[in-house]
Amino acid sequence: MGKLEGKKLLLLGERDGVAGPAMEEVLRDSGAEIVFSATECFV
Known part of the structure; x- marks a missing residue:
C-alpha cells in the first residue's frame, strides 16, 4: 500500500512547468482518486 x-x-x-494531464498520467496507478486536474497560467 502506497502513501497515496x-x-x-x-x-x-502550470503552463510553463508540469501540466495537469502529465501529473494525471504519472499518478494514475498510485491508488489515489484524481478529483480535479487543470493546467493554468500563473503570471
Missing part, C-alpha cells in the same frame, strides 16, 4: 492509496488528489499544473 485511498487519498483524493487535486492537481494544479
Whole structure:
C-alpha cells in the first residue's frame, strides 16, 4: 500500500512547468482518486 492509496488528489499544473494531464498520467496507478486536474497560467 502506497502513501497515496485511498487519498483524493487535486492537481494544479502550470503552463510553463508540469501540466495537469502529465501529473494525471504519472499518478494514475498510485491508488489515489484524481478529483480535479487543470493546467493554468500563473503570471
